[in-house]
Amino acid sequence: MSTVTDLHFPNFANEVGPMLLAAGDSHRLPDSRSLDRLEKELNLATCHVRSLKNAEHGINALAPEILGQIFASLDSLRALGNQADLHHASSQKSRALLTIMHVCRQWRSVALTTPNLWNHIHVRQAPHPLVSLSFTSSGHLPLTIYYTEDWTRTTETTDESEAVRVIAEHINRVVDLIMYIPWPANSPKARNWTILDREAPMLKAIQIIWVASSRRPESGSIVLPRLFADWHPQLERVTLCNYTPSPESQFRDLRSLVLHHQSLIQHTHPGFCHFLPVIAESPRLEELIVDCEGSVSDLRSPPDGRFLDNPVSLPHLRILALGLCSRWRAETTGDAATFLSCLRMPDRTSRYLFTMDDCEWELSLSDLMDRGRLQPSMPRFIRKLQMVSSKDLDWWRAFALEDDPLTITTKLDVDIRATMITSGVLSGVEDLVLVLLPPYPCLLELQSVFESLPSLRHIAVSGPIRGSVLLSNVTNALGLCRSRHPSVVSADDGSLSNFLLESLSFLYYDPSRLPQTEDDDIQVDGTMVALLAEERARRGVPLRQVVIERCRDEHLGWIQEHVTSVASIKRWEGYPGDYHEKLILKKMLARVQPQQLRSMY
8 A cells, every 4th residue: 555655554653643642732732734744645545445445346347448438328419319409418418427527536537538428529609618628538539519609699709709719729620510600691700700711621511500589590591601711621511501602612522412491682582593503513412402491583593504404413312302481472393393404313313392382383293203314214113102191291292202102292283193193103003101181182082093003002091080081081982982882983983993902001190189098998980991891802802901090899800701811000199109100201301391400499
């Protein structure tokens, strides 16, 4: 022990003993310096005794490298999935770090010498004690930096400039930079951009997002000035919200370009063609997302003739998403058709187009599916069709053509739906998913849909099937009414349709009345499904599988007489498997309105 503490216990005892004996004699009391020295030595010895006791715990037998990785798993900023949770995750990380460093000297030493515990940093406008420690303890590792500031302040502050300056000092190590800032053009805050005008040789991804009391800048999207001395050779991903790149873009050779809430002065719609010069600088794009907002105006950029004659080739593009957002005036999708004509992308590129309910469609089915294709003469093969109620998505109109599935909302333009049914493009569809909420499609419309799907094998219908209307419409459209009442349709059509149909699922889905527990008393009447199964078995085209959620037991028994496999499932609010109906369109809408871009404060 003496080699560790420089404390020799026999000498310590010999020195303290006489002092204790002399405690009652005021003439023989030791001086305060001697007592302070002895107290310091004793405290040091006590610390080492505690260290020896701590060493007996199993976790302290781990190698420092392993213990450091355990600590790193507590970094909630590293695991941040939804950036709307940034402040919560940052607070969690701060608490975890402070707790770790106050457990014992060994843990504090391990934490401070584990760089990847410190390289995800949340820089706030006001100084935070952990920020400078994070930059120091992260060593030479690449950095992910989140920057937020108090958007309620309208003028620049010293703290704000200092926080940006701290980021700029370490910009040479930054790989990901996410900034939530309200820096209006021609305001004192805009001077902060010049602080960031330094080379960023390691920067791979940047997100610049407007966050303020107003949802958007008063002057429309803010054109970004020059950043990072125009030197960011590894930059691949750019996401801007209410900020926009200049036509003479500093962003080149990107793999992902995401532009949200793009508008011009007085919140007019700039038009998708406005961004063609920026897109042309990145022929390796794999993801392109643009959503514009505002009413149509003469300020929209006309398409550059060079792009009509020589379209921008994007041979690696996997995702194209276009959004039109406006609740003030009727919008138009005509610009989207021109924009698509100025691009050339692979046939397998996933296409997403969203508009508000009050937007006017000027796109045809051919525009949606074929414009911009590298090989437009080759037919598109669609194996899965999903039709989802617009009501389930706040009345958005949506069209999504992914690698295989085609997804549309029920409020998609009637001419497009009619062309889709009569063109034969759906002739190869084998799987059909219907998510239907009132008002339901009429019997004749459903009948025309089923008749346009001669290869159909599987149907899954979700909706408030507790009532009889939806089940009745679907089963009758599949031919039940025609087989029992041939006079309902033409005389030459008295047989069942969809002879290849093998399985049929009816799932209970009512967003306003989801079951709360597994034992909820909701029961579904399966009579119409039983009649259809019976009729198909009698005609020699039996169903192989039927699933009805929360179906009555007596009806299940009836269906089992004619179907090989019959099942009834139960789902409820909080059900581990969740409701897939919620996700079909919401995942796609998230491409043009991601959750993390909504207000975080």
